[in-house]
Amino acid sequence: MPDKIIRIGGASGFWGESAMATPQLLGAGVDYLVYDYLAEITMSIMARAYAKDPAAGFAGDFIGAVLKPHAKAIAAQGVKVIANAGGVNPASCGEAARALIREQGLDLQVAVITGDNLLADLDAIAAAAPTEMFTGAGFPDKDKTASINAYLGAFPIARELAEGADIVITGRCVDSAVTLGACIHEFGWSASDYDLLASGSLAGHLLECGPQATGGNYTDWEDAGDIANIGYPIGTVSADGSFTVTKPEGTGGCVTVGTVSEQMLYEIGDPQAYMLPDVVCDVSQVEIVQTGPDMVHVSPAQGYPAPDHYKTCLTYGEGCRGGTSVSFYGFDAARKAQKFCDNVFVRANNILRGHNLGDFSETSVEIIGAESQFGDFAADFEPREVVAKIAAKHSEAAAIGILLRELTGLGLATPPGLSGFSGARAKPSPVVRLYSYLTPKKALPIEIDVDGKKISFQDGKGIAFDPATIQRPPPPQAPEGLDVVTTVPLIRLAWARSGDKGNKANIGVIARDPAYLPYIWAALTPDSVAQRFGHFIEGGAKSAKVEKYSLPGSHALNFLIDAVLGGGGMASIRNDAQGKGYGQILLAHPIAIPAALADQLDDNKGTVQ
Template structure:
């Protein structure tokens, strides 16, 4: 959202995801119309009307008649001062409301999507909304599920949750990755839903990847917090009694999912805000040779020391924050790192810096490049 907000700040016609229009829709718009496919997407970002306008031009150029619906109401920028006065703070660290907020959007649910489909929209563009709502909205529309049928809403939300991250549920993040065939042609997941809320998750034939109990189970618990109280705008989901059953004799695998339960939602919405907080630069440098870990750390420290000396000479403030990791030394694992007696012969410096002035990071970037020869990073 921060990238889209920055794009909109540069041009009022920007702020949505252009790939949705140019890559996902332009090549297929005639097939979508011919087959009567209805499309729902949250590519509107912080400027859904601009996304719809761009898409309307595609429809017009193809000489087609398609109705485009736009879901709005998530943009809370007009309420910025009111929320600041209410004492809203950062949910993670309690820091005060930022002074330079660039965007502020509520995560809307599935109801406005289903309403747009009820009104005959062939394509529905939303701004910020929950990812699972992209699937739940069409299910509410098609099956006529009611607002208080919470078990069904939870089931539809689970269907959306399992496919919202694309190939993750077809083996993309599977712990047993070595069992997943043909990653280069991995298929995206497909859910076939029934009116009772049960559904089968599979993938298109002749595609790579894998659908199994394990791949689906790992995606089920992805980013939901408490599986008994996964809070969404339409329903609070209880996934603790969900059952996964592999369907036999399906190419690439298939899993039947059922047992989701739902509770009434809260009267609150999650809000995502972005704000300007300086600039960030990252350098990634390979280090080879004996004692590569020590060499990498000394190199990073030397780059920082040199740049800080230049900052002082030029009257610039110090970095706001820095992060140095020597990849290959198991630093990523923290206290769980496996201690080794011998240093590896190759590592990678991961050096990230944060500064309030762009000029300072331009200096940092210039000083990283000469380290390749002046500090002998490779060998």
């Protein structure tokens, strides 16, 4: 057992991703294929589909694009498949998979996990009125609820594999559980093997977004090469929790310390308290080392006992939103675009008052190309081509319809240079908000169905986690040699990756060389980050709540910025509602370094701003 390894291919990072991963990974030879389809936005979309059709509400791509063309190869190679494709309706997804397997004459067992969907318990949950776990807000109007799902862990998946399942379908589980479940089953890890569970969860975190670990969204994007043929990640996991990340031979992309480090910091909060249902992970001391071309070794993580609650996400409707984008080009393009947008709202507001509809609850205008995303740090230049994104929220769909009509109606009265490629006029869409709270583990029965064999499953109770017990690493040493200094943009010293956590955004920053870290640490403070993102933060930079964390093992730091995404997800009307580009904004931050060090840097990494 100590020498045993398993190869796990990360074949999907979201619902609707390319279907190229499955044949690629089967050709490379893997023991498991894992698929992550779900996000909070996805759950609300699937919930609406289920409300219209009781047979819908799952990721149909899993049936049509994965199993239908590849089930025979999966069976012939003895590959196990684990997917959270069940969405809000795992049972129907399981039936669709079984029907297809029968149709193809294959002998594959399909197992389904249910218990995460709590919508049937809405009345009791509303009566208990749990508070929002991040903001403390009160329970929303239960009549507007679209979905309620607890985030399950990996032990039910491991149990299904132990029962002989070839294909495991879950509803909402944490993204990394599809990988950790395979590790628990293969290596016999127990619920008290905290470090091993944390390490397996980290492996899952690195695989869960597919090619984001192999060059996708990478700071040094040109190094990824042929992204049309990008390779999907393969994790070779050992029984001690260490693992290697690589990709199939002959594919595009790249696997480097930078790509893997960026993915490790993607969408995390406190790196020493990454809360999962099976374990609390500490990745602060994890070391990431290049061991060969497109091959990176990741050391084990540290773990703490599982928490006593499941994170539970409720989505609910809160009115409507709508908007569109148009372009302007020629002289004064940005000013023309701004005037157009301002007058669209003047027209729309006049009509709203005439219909007694009330004002828009929120409006958004972003002039993309004029560096509006950079706030006060924008370069002082006049672009001659911009895209104007204009959007609003309102409690009534009719009001959004008026805005969208006037966006078109102003077309002949506009400043010159208006253009755009579009089909039909945009339509109002629901605003879906996220409400996260905690559900005691003892209150949640889980059921496993392996081709009709029903098994009840109960997770361990867990214990309450106290963040005060965390021993924080000391900050990097004070920078030296700053008597003769120059300023360079962060991109010349670091990689960065950002993402969303509800209405929070995280930005992970990894030093390209450990020697750069003291200078990065000194320059990037909570205050300086708040100033750079103040134009996004509710209440501005002075109201900002920015947390800063150290990850000495990977020579990195992580920032968590609160109330910065305009509600986040489908509740936001911003161009970047999930903070995916925030790392790129931070990479322009000036860093003071010794002049002698600046002379040694790679001049191809950014320019001073």
